[in-house]
Amino acid sequence: xxxxxxxxxxxxREGMCRLLVEAGHDVVAAVDNADALIDAINQHxxxxxxxxxxxxxxxxxxxARAAVRLRAAYPGLxxxxxxxxxxxxxxxxxVTAEGFGYLLKDRVLRVADFLDAIERIAAGGxxxxxxxxxxxxxxxRRDDPVHMLSERERAVLELVAQGWSNAxxxxxxxxxxxxxxxxxxxxxxxxxxxxTGNTHRRVLAVVAYLASRxxxxxx
Numbered sequence: 001x002x003x004x005x006x007x008x009x010x011x012x013r014e015g016m017c018r019l020l021v022e023a024g025h026d027v028v029a030a031v032d033n034a035d036a037l038i039d040a041i042n043q044h045x046x047x048x049x050x051x052x053x054x055x056x057x058x059x060x061x062x063x064a065r066a067a068v069r070l071r072a073a074y075p076g077l078x079x080x081x082x083x084x085x086x087x088x089x090x091x092x093x094x095v096t097a098e099g100f101g102y103l104l105k106d107r108v109l110r111v112a113d114f115l116d117a118i119e120r121i122a123a124g125g126x127x128x129x130x131x132x133x134x135x136x137x138x139x140x141r142r143d144d145p146v147h148m149l150s151e152r153e154r155a156v157l158e159l160v161a162q163g164w165s166n167a168x169x170x171x172x173x174x175x176x177x178x179x180x181x182x183x184x185x186x187x188x189x190x191x192x193x194x195x196t197g198n199t200h201r202r203v204l205a206v207v208a209y210l211a212s213r214x215x216x217x218x219x
Contacts, residue, residue, distance in 0.1 A: 101127035
């Protein structure tokens with residue numbers, strides 16, 4: 001896979017380059033700021049982009065904003081945000097699309113898990129750190145629809161939103177796979193989300209819906 005990396009820490013950037021090359025990937029560009037990232041994507045048209053959230057020129061959310069621009073320009077480009085920071089203002093819009101991931105650097109404990117996440121995202125799936133999912137699903141109002149979910153339904157939704165299949169969720173929660181499917185149907189019924197038959201898209205739609213709740217008027 002041809003990959004572009006955008007990371008302003010030289011040591012972290014070089015280390016990730018070596019890791020990906022050793023795993024059989026081709027790092028076609030490794031840059032340290034958001035402007036150079038846009039240029040690299042336009043020039044190389046890679047198969048995958050790994051982007052830090054906070055980079056020059058402002059060291060705020062430049063990477064996340066660049067990711068939004070890139071997704072608009074190249075809808076099929078798989079993107080992984082890899083950061084020390086949780087940013088939901090821009091990333092919530094990216095979560096709704098296939099081929100997107102958001103991992104926290106200090107919570108990636110195994111190289112194999114990191115490489116597996118890249119493969120899942122490249123195949124059109126998702127890979128969301130539990131802390132990112134929790135930030136998106138945290139209720140912020142008394143009338144927040146997430147309050148309608150039971151504790152078990154919330155646990156199921158959080159795991160599926162991280163990119164796990166129903167079978168893996170069942171194993172992690174020690175449930176039957178059919179029970180997980182039942183919980184998912186209940187979640188969508190409570191939140192009045194149309195069941196399209198595609199688990200990935202349904203879950204991402206729910207996450208986006210819950211995370212965008214503050215933008216809606218409360219009446």
